[in-house]
Amino acid sequence: MRFVLKALLVLTILAVAVAGAIAVSLVNRGISTKAAPTWVEVQIARAMRHLAIPRADRERTSPVPASPKTVQAGLEHFADHCAICHGNDGSGDVQIGRNLYPKAPDLRDADTQTLSDGELFHIIENGVRLTGMPGWSTGTPEGEEASWHLVHFIRHLPRVTDQELARMEELNPKSPHEFREEEEMRRFLEGEEAKPPAASPKHPHSGGHDD
Numbered sequence: 267m268r269f270v271l272k273a274l275l276v277l278t279i280l281a282v283a284v285a286g287a288i289a290v291s292l293v294n295r296g297i298s299t300k301a302a303p304t305w306v307e308v309q310i311a312r313a314m315r316h317l318a319i320p321r322a323d324r325e326r327t328s329p330v331p332a333s334p335k336t337v338q339a340g341l342e343h344f345a346d347h348c349a350i351c352h353g354n355d356g357s358g359d360v361q362i363g364r365n366l367y368p369k370a371p372d373l374r375d376a377d378t379q380t381l382s383d384g385e386l387f388h389i390i391e392n393g394v395r396l397t398g399m400p401g402w403s404t405g406t407p408e409g410e411e412a413s414w415h416l417v418h419f420i421r422h423l424p425r426v427t428d429q430e431l432a433r434m435e436e437l438n439p440k441s442p443h444e445f446r447e448e449e450e451m452r453r454f455l456e457g458e459e460a461k462p463p464a465a466s467p468k469h470p471h472s473g474g475h476d477d
């Protein structure tokens with residue numbers, strides 16, 4: 267009994283110390299998402315994530331073979347749903363990806379490429395709690411197939427070509443405003459309109475950064 271009480275006391279003191287350390291760290295570092303997580307935080311988060319993915323899922327292999335067609339399907343899906351945070355090239359070097367905490371990682375790097383297909387699939391389907399990464403599963407066989415296409419495309423990312431990136435730009439979601447501008451430009455180029463559309467100022471949050 268005395269041992270249990272002692273253990274409880276030690277645990278309580280530890281818990282208070284950890285909570286205190288977190289509080290001090292929050293006060294000192296603030297809650298800005300602009301800061302980069304420390305190396306230790308990254309290692310702990312990745313190790314926990316790895317452990318949180320069931321082994322059976324990590325060892326799953328793709329029922330959909332990798333082929334130019336499935337990579338292309340993944341590319342199209344990635345341009346539409348993922349590039350907003352990960353960038354078409356997977357670098358994560360886009361406004362949203364850079365300013366998340368944790369940042370969207372460079373999917374071309376070894377850290378991602380050494381994850382198993384099953385682990386990538388699990389992350390795409392389920393997302394990662396407490397990060398910006400959403401879970402995309404729809405609970406349908408078509409949805410799962412699309413996630414395997416994405417896995418194949420992520421494997422292809424280190425070798426993505428300029429031509430493929432140009433194709434992705436066409437598929438990136440556009441705001442109604444960008445859509446209107448493009449439509450006006452198209453009409454002008456086809457001779458339907460006499461004057462070229464005036465280039466309007468960019469949204470203050472995207473001007474000078476990237477699109």
Ligand code: HEC
Pocket residue numbers: 311315344347348349350351352362366368369370371373377378379381386389390394397398399400402416420
């Ligand atoms: C709203 C932003 C956002 C969107 C949209 C998004 N992601 Fe992510 N993604 C993240 C963030 C942030 C992480 C880092 C998570 C972490 O640190 O565990 C991440 C992590 C990942 C990882 C794990 C890579 C690694 O090495 O940790 C994969 C794979 C991934 N995303 C694929 C995708 C795919 C495929 C899509 C589209 C279907 C997508 N993501 C859409 C923000 C996003």
